[in-house]
Amino acid sequence: xxxxxxxxxxxxxxxxxxxxxxxxxxxxxxxxxxxxxxxxxxxxxxxxxxxxxxxxxxxxxxxxxxxxxxxxxxxxxxxxxxxxxxxxxxxxxxxxxxxxxxxxxxxxxxxxxxxxxxxxxxxxxxxxxxxxxxxxxxxxxxxxxxxxxxxxxxxxxxxxxxxxxxxxxxxxxxxxxxxxxxxxxxxxxxxxxxxxxxxxxxxxxxxxxxxxxxxxxxxxxxxxxxxxxxxxxxxxxxxxxxxxxxxxxxxxxxxxxxxxxxxxxxxxxxxxxxxxxxxxxxxxxxxxxxxxxxxxxxxxxxxxxxxxxxxxxxxxxxxxxxxxxxxxxxxxxxxxxxxxxxxxxxxxxxxxxxxxxx
Amino acid sequence: xxxxxxxxxxxxxxxxxxxxxxxxxxxxxxxxxxxxxxxxxxxxxxxxxxxxxxxxxxxxxxxxxxxxxxxxxxxxxxxxxxxxxxxxxxxxxxxxxxxxxxxxxxxxxxxxxxxxxxxxxxxxxxxxxxxxxxxxxxxxxxxxxxxxxxxxxxxxxxxxxxxxxxxxxxxxxxxxxxxxxxxxxxxxxxxxxxxxxxxxxxxxxxxxxxxxxxxxxxxxxxxxxxxxxxxxxxxxxxxxxxxxxxxxxxxxxxxxxxxxxxxxxxxxxxxxxxxxxxxxxxxxxxxxxxx
Numbered sequence: 001x002x003x004x005x006x007x008x009x010x011x012x013x014x015x016x017x018x019x020x021x022x023x024x025x026x027x028x029x030x031x032x033x034x035x036x037x038x039x040x041x042x043x044x045x046x047x048x049x050x051x052x053x054x055x056x057x058x059x060x061x062x063x064x065x066x067x068x069x070x071x072x073x074x075x076x077x078x079x080x081x082x083x084x085x086x087x088x089x090x091x092x093x094x095x096x097x098x099x100x101x102x103x104x105x106x107x108x109x110x111x112x113x114x115x116x117x118x119x120x121x122x123x124x125x126x127x128x129x130x131x132x133x134x135x136x137x138x139x140x141x142x143x144x145x146x147x148x149x150x151x152x153x154x155x156x157x158x159x160x161x162x163x164x165x166x167x168x169x170x171x172x173x174x175x176x177x178x179x180x181x182x183x184x185x186x187x188x189x190x191x192x193x194x195x196x197x198x199x200x201x202x203x204x205x206x207x208x209x210x211x212x213x214x215x216x217x218x219x220x221x222x223x224x225x226x227x228x229x230x231x232x233x234x235x236x237x238x239x240x241x242x243x244x245x246x247x248x249x250x251x252x253x254x255x256x257x258x259x260x261x262x263x264x265x266x267x268x269x270x271x272x273x274x275x276x277x278x279x280x281x282x283x284x285x286x287x288x289x290x291x292x293x294x295x296x297x298x299x300x301x302x303x304x305x306x307x308x309x310x311x312x313x314x315x316x317x318x319x320x321x322x323x324x325x326x327x328x329x330x331x332x333x334x335x336x337x338x339x340x341x342x343x344x345x346x347x348x349x350x351x352x353x354x355x356x357x358x
Numbered sequence: 359x360x361x362x363x364x365x366x367x368x369x370x371x372x373x374x375x376x377x378x379x380x381x382x383x384x385x386x387x388x389x390x391x392x393x394x395x396x397x398x399x400x401x402x403x404x405x406x407x408x409x410x411x412x413x414x415x416x417x418x419x420x421x422x423x424x425x426x427x428x429x430x431x432x433x434x435x436x437x438x439x440x441x442x443x444x445x446x447x448x449x450x451x452x453x454x455x456x457x458x459x460x461x462x463x464x465x466x467x468x469x470x471x472x473x474x475x476x477x478x479x480x481x482x483x484x485x486x487x488x489x490x491x492x493x494x495x496x497x498x499x500x501x502x503x504x505x506x507x508x509x510x511x512x513x514x515x516x517x518x519x520x521x522x523x524x525x526x527x528x529x530x531x532x533x534x535x536x537x538x539x540x541x542x543x544x545x546x547x548x549x550x551x552x553x554x555x556x557x558x559x560x561x562x563x564x565x566x567x568x569x570x571x572x573x574x575x576x577x578x579x580x581x582x583x584x585x586x587x588x589x590x591x592x593x594x595x596x597x598x599x600x601x602x603x604x605x606x607x608x609x610x611x612x613x614x615x616x617x618x619x620x621x622x623x624x625x626x627x628x629x630x631x632x633x634x635x636x637x638x639x640x641x642x643x644x645x646x647x648x649x
Binding site: 037053056057058077078079083084085086087089091093094095097104105109149152153 | 429537540542543544546547548549550553557558559562
């Protein structure tokens with residue numbers, strides 16, 4: 001168990017990176033606190049797996065250092081870092097039995113036989129494969145194989161960190177919940193530092209204490225699920241998290257009002273002169289259809305998703321989404337919308353701007 | 359659904375029947391025909407029944423050739439398979455040098471058999487061959503035309519030189535199909551190099567290795583041209599393998615009957631071994647699918 005520090009870390013797959021665009025992972029400095037469970041969330045190709053492989057030592061970063069509890073491990077091989085990692089696609093040793101598969105990492109580290117047997121039995125129960133321990137791993141289904149891969153990651157109790165690279169992609173939904181619960185329990189029991197890569201926001205939000213959102217090779221926000229939802233620091237966080245994502249509208253800011261087209265939206269705070277591309281972001285949950293006041297909006301479509309309705313609308317020429325309760329009436333025309341001023345965030349060049357004190 | 363009965367459909371199978379008849383059935387039947395008859399020339403044949411078969415089964419000459427043949431096949435397999443795997447493991451995985459290696463490895467496979475034989479025949483000569491001359495200058499007695507051991511070594515080294523590439527290329531293809539994640543997982547699990555080979559690479563190569571072994575066994579079991587050009591089956595009969603012996607009997611001595619019986623038994627042995635291989639391989643596949 002260790003605190004992991006990334007110090008000015010950056011990585012490029014090219015031998016001679018020139019511009020910042022050549023870097024798969026842009027320069028970053030972060031601490032991953034000891035014993036926390038992190039989810040690394042981002043769309044495909046944003047550098048999540050690269051970062052994970054650098055932490056486990058499968059990749060050597062182009063620049064910067066990585067420290068475990070203050071000790072520089074940048075040049076240490078994977079074996080010396082004492083890390084467990086589970087990959088997206090199942091890796092099992094075909095010619096071994098399930099039991100031998102689970103025991104493999106322990107055997108390689110020379111643990112006594114009775115200790116190995118004890119842990120294998122325990123992990124076998126955790127992944128629900130006690131009955132199949134003596135069977136050959138060859139020919140098992142993909143999700144059984146992935147459970148073995150997970151098991152091999154969980155069987156080591158003294159690891160510095162447990163890394164998961166989208167491990168539940170091939171598992172069926174019912175088993176997903178169960179395994180995620182097991183992982184949380186494991187984290188609770190042993191307090192490993194865990195990093196869990198996923199592009200599924202539900203998975204990220206339910207698994208982790210802290211969610212790390214990555215976009216285009218950068219960490220754009222680290223926060224609790226609530227922080228990510230209420231105050232996305234970057235427009236990407238806004239529309240990547242939430243279903244549907246945040247409405248991001250180009251705007252002009254005039255003091256404590258935002259102008260979208262001809263519409264004037266009240267803000268909770270005042271903002272000074274802003275540089276670059278200015279946008280406002282407001283979650284669909286914080287816009288309400290009203291009959292009086294507010295601003296005019298054209299409702300295009302209403303989608304009933306069961307628990308609530310999603311309203312697709314046009315607001316001064318921009319597409320927006322709103323979430324309304326099941327029982328709310330949606331007027332056919334002449335609809336107006338009102339946003340909660342406290343919940344309207346202002347972005348300059350995609351980054352959130354903190355307003356002046358009211 | 360009712361099937362339409364139309365016997366005319368048989369005509370559609372006709373082309374392939376004709377092709378197989380001319381390429382396989384008729385030649386084979388000619389051999390069968392010779393194997394049960396005797397002739398004293400003049401194109402006059404007499405019924406001989408299974409006489410040639412029993413004569414061949416009792417012939418020390420055929421058994422000797424068979425044992426030489428099996429020994430040869432066993433030795434070259436024992437060398438070429440591990441060596442081929444070793445070469446494949448050490449080839450670069452990608453990039454410019456991978457292509458260079460692939461081209462170099464393919465070269466011996468493209469050389470015609472009799473040319474390979476000629477190359478080694480000259481290479482090994484004590485008077486002008488680079489190998490033979492060097493060895494004799496080093497004081498090592500080497501003469502493949504007189505010394506049985508030298509003749510065997512030459513024939514085996516020649517086959518290894520010619521065909522190890524095939525095993526290496528097949529093994530290389532097998533290795534290339536292993537996803538990176540396996541190697542990464544092995545690193546995480548702290549597996550040693552040997553364990554990576556034993557538990558990841560070897561199991562993943564089983565399929566292609568079976569094919570490599572089958573191909574090399576069949577080819578070496580039927581080998582003719584190369585040893586014939588180099589040693590001519592000698593010294594004495596030391597490198598007279600089955601097909602060399604067969605040709606001697608059929609064309610040299612013109613004993614058509616015994617040679618035909620011999621060919622049929624040779625054919626049956628190959629058929630039997632192929633069938634065993636096929637059964638083993640399909641069972642392996644089945645085990646993969648169901649167990």
